[in-house]
Amino acid sequence: MTRLFTALEIPSNVAMHLSLLKGGLPGARWIDPENYHVTLRFIGDIDGRTADEVAHALDRVYRPPFKLTLSGLDCFVSGKTPHSLYARVEPTPSVLELQAEHERILQRIGLPAEGRRYIPHVTIARLRGASSADVARWLAMHGDFRGPSFEVDRFVLFSSRNSVGGGPYLVEEAYPLAA
Template identity: 35%
Template sequence: MSHRLFIGIRPPAHVREALIDTMEALEGARWQDDEQLHLTTRFVGEVEREAANDLAAALASIALPSFELELEGVSHFERKGMPTAIWARVRPAPELERLRAKIERACDLARLGGETRRFTPHITIARLNSHTGPIVDWLTRNSDLRATWRVDGFSLFESHLLASGAQYEVAMHYPLQDTALSTTF
């Protein structure tokens, strides 16, 4: 049996509420549900049970202190000149890059191959298609989106593709250490 996996960070309720507050006034957008809001740190894809278990074990060895992330505005992805998604920009942070490097190492240990796509830290707000209305007004109206949160862990998610869209389930959660608790003397 194969599992469709990705590794990500789930923002806390106040950040998800700020994102949900942007979800209006864009005809034809397929807004993400609260349960779908996350920052993907590494897409894994379809893997067999043994590789999934190897990955879960390798991720458990990651030890880092918790850190802060910040949303700063919105943007979009496009393909062939057509917008495909709108998203909240996550400000790049050295701590996020350290976490990503350790996650990449865990994927290597699980023999899953290296990531080939450029990382753009973001949280997808909506999927778009050719029936979506113009996005310029929405982007302008939400350009001042800001929220800050402390990342206290990351998760291995399983993605279930349903007729109604993707449904995400946390397979494993990996807490990060509170810096106050990780002090050594």
């Protein structure tokens, strides 16, 4: 079985800006900058034949390059417990349409629909045992974060090992966006 997802890569200069946010939050496991990305569609664990079908189907995506901007920080919560910190990605029509196209393609080849609403983001830390108060203080100190805009000229099909999250990720296929 192969665990796959589609994503946008984060350029090294933007990753450096994000990495400067590390620290000051007990219970945070910070993601390594080389593993920062914007997930478009989590696919999950699939067999080799389906993985080949996914890789082939994504080759049909034809979209122009576009710009993305990271603006602000937030956290995802399960129940009342914060579980990850992330940088918000401004939800431009380009990124939302690209994600929706991935969703349609993957459903067309028989994969189940993603059950969660899509929120474009870059996870910067996983939280275990971090108190809501500590997370709120950290966000208050850093929440006005704004990263440099960057050009998106491709998306990738990543594989990952079955783990708690945060990498390492391997680019299985890269799909250039057409001008």
